Amino acid sequence: xxxxxxxxxxxxxxxDDVDNHAYDQYERSLRRMIHRKMHWIWRLLxxxxxxxxxxxxxxLIHELCEPMHHxxxxxxxxxxGSLLLCVIFYTILIGVSAIRGxxxxxxxxxxxxxxxxxxxxFICLWTFLIFVLPKLYELSQSQINAPMGPDLWIIGMVxxxxxxxxxxxxxxxxTFIIHLLYKHYSQIQRKLLEIxxxxxxxxxxxxxxxxxxAGVPR
Amino acid sequence: xxxxxRVIQDELLIVRCQQGDRQALEDLVRLYEKRLLYxxxxxVSNEQDAWNILQETWLxxxxxxxxxxxxxxxxxWLYHIARNTIMDYRRGKYADILRxxxxxxMPDTPDDAASMSLENAQFxxxxxxxxxxxxxxxxxxxxxxxxPLEAIAAIINTxxxxxxxxxxxxxxxxxxxxxxEMHNEK
Numbered sequence: 105x106x107x108x109x110x111x112x113x114x115x116x117x118x119x120d121d122v123d124n125h126a127y128d129q130y131e132r133s134l135r136r137m138i139h140r141k142m143h144w145i146w147r148l149l150x151x152x153x154x155x156x157x158x159x160x161x162x163x164l165i166h167e168l169c170e171p172m173h174h175x176x177x178x179x180x181x182x183x184x185g186s187l188l189l190c191v192i193f194y195t196i197l198i199g200v201s202a203i204r205g206x207x208x209x210x211x212x213x214x215x216x217x218x219x220x221x222x223x224x225x226f227i228c229l230w231t232f233l234i235f236v237l238p239k240l241y242e243l244s245q246s247q248i249n250a251p252m253g254p255d256l257w258i259i260g261m262v263x264x265x266x267x268x269x270x271x272x273x274x275x276x277x278x279t280f281i282i283h284l285l286y287k288h289y290s291q292i293q294r295k296l297l298e299i300x301x302x303x304x305x306x307x308x309x310x311x312x313x314x315x316x317x318a319g320v321p322r
Numbered sequence: 323x324x325x326x327x328r329v330i331q332d333e334l335l336i337v338r339c340q341q342g343d344r345q346a347l348e349d350l351v352r353l354y355e356k357r358l359l360y361x362x363x364x365x366v367s368n369e370q371d372a373w374n375i376l377q378e379t380w381l382x383x384x385x386x387x388x389x390x391x392x393x394x395x396x397x398x399w400l401y402h403i404a405r406n407t408i409m410d411y412r413r414g415k416y417a418d419i420l421r422x423x424x425x426x427x428m429p430d431t432p433d434d435a436a437s438m439s440l441e442n443a444q445f446x447x448x449x450x451x452x453x454x455x456x457x458x459x460x461x462x463x464x465x466x467x468x469x470p471l472e473a474i475a476a477i478i479n480t481x482x483x484x485x486x487x488x489x490x491x492x493x494x495x496x497x498x499x500x501x502x503e504m505h506n507e508k
Contacts, residue, residue, distance in 0.1 A: 113466050115443030117356045120363055126373045133377050137384055138347050290341055297334040304327040 142205050150202035157195030164188045180234070329394055336393035351380060354397075357466050358404050364462045365408050365455060375411050379404045397467055401477040442500065449499035457492035460485060 142150070168184050335353070338346030358379060363372045382403050390399060446465070450458050463474050475485045 112443055116447055117360055119447035123369050126370050130373045130377050137381055138344055290337055294337045297330055301330045304330055
């Protein structure tokens with residue numbers, strides 16, 4: 105077996121002189137990269153964003169508890185409830201990052217993608233429910249005598265909202281499912297490789313003529 | 323350690339990295355940093371620049387490790403990233419020199435990496451510094467990783483014929499340089 109410490113490569117690698125200061129600098133940067141350590145400015149910004157999230161969540165809870173006496177109250181409250189869940193989730197995520205000073209490594213992209221899609225969807229939903237829908241409802245009520253007036257506005261808008269919402273949730277759901285499938289696949293792959301490695305280890309430890317000594321025909 | 327075991331270990335390391343295992347990332351860095359630094363320093367004379375390039379290489383690796391579909395090609399992938407980083411860093415300087423082409427096919431020669439005696443490592447190291455950058459690059463890859471011609475060609479973005487030819491001339495020049503170094507030593 106080739107001795108790993110005795111190759112030309114190992115001897116060559118020892119030939120270069122290393123500047124300790126440059127190495128220390130490199131080591132510090134590398135550690136920051138691997139552990140995804142955040143700069144204090146980013147921590148501060150995340151902390152502020154988390155505080156903003158807490159304030160928003162409190163105001164949403166307050167709004168949810170207030171009676172509205174409105175015909176579309178159910179739609180508004182369901183939308184607000186969903187928005188509240190989204191706000192709580194991201195506030196916790198960003199708050200934990202600010203406190204720990206690290207960004208969670210792995211699976212970042214699917215989470216960010218799903219987060220962006222869901223946030224966009226919930227912001228649109230919130231704007232629609234708070235500002236657009238009540239106004240449209242009032243308009244439709246004032247034009248009650250117009251042909252198909254009230255029902256057309258409401259049904260049309262609610263259908264559009266449901267359509268957008270459906271695709272938003274579908275995309276986020278698909279992203280999440282792809283993420284789960286990938287995670288499952290990579291776990292299986294890891295197990296298989298661990299088994300392969302154990303077999304390779306065993307076959308290295310066996311003496312070359314062990315088959316013959318055990319009476320196994322070649 | 324057998325080649326097969328090394329390949330399995332590399333694959334396992336990549337799968338662990340892709341799962342977000344920080345320890346695996348550290349292991350990957352420790353396993354390859356010396357070799358990558360040696361390669362970079364053969365192409366970049368300033369040590370501080372070499373450390374910066376190595377750091378930039380790791381940043382690119384960490385960003386794109388999720389997209390590595392063939393963990394078996396880890397070594398080629400790492401050197402390819404390192405080389406691209408060097409090219410970005412020294413655009414206009416090394417890029418022109420390394421684009422040097424010698425496409426004549428040369429006959430097969432015995433493997434020098436195996437025949438070089440370990441006591442000669444210092445002479446090899448000194449002689450490498452006297453070669454032209456394209457020759458230095460292929461020989462460094464050859465000595466560090468003992469990669470097949472196809473893999474070296476993939477790293478330096480050229481044909482197998484060119485790599486074969488460069489290796490032939492590089493070995494020839496290296497031998498001459500080593501003899502010169504030894505003669506000077508005496």
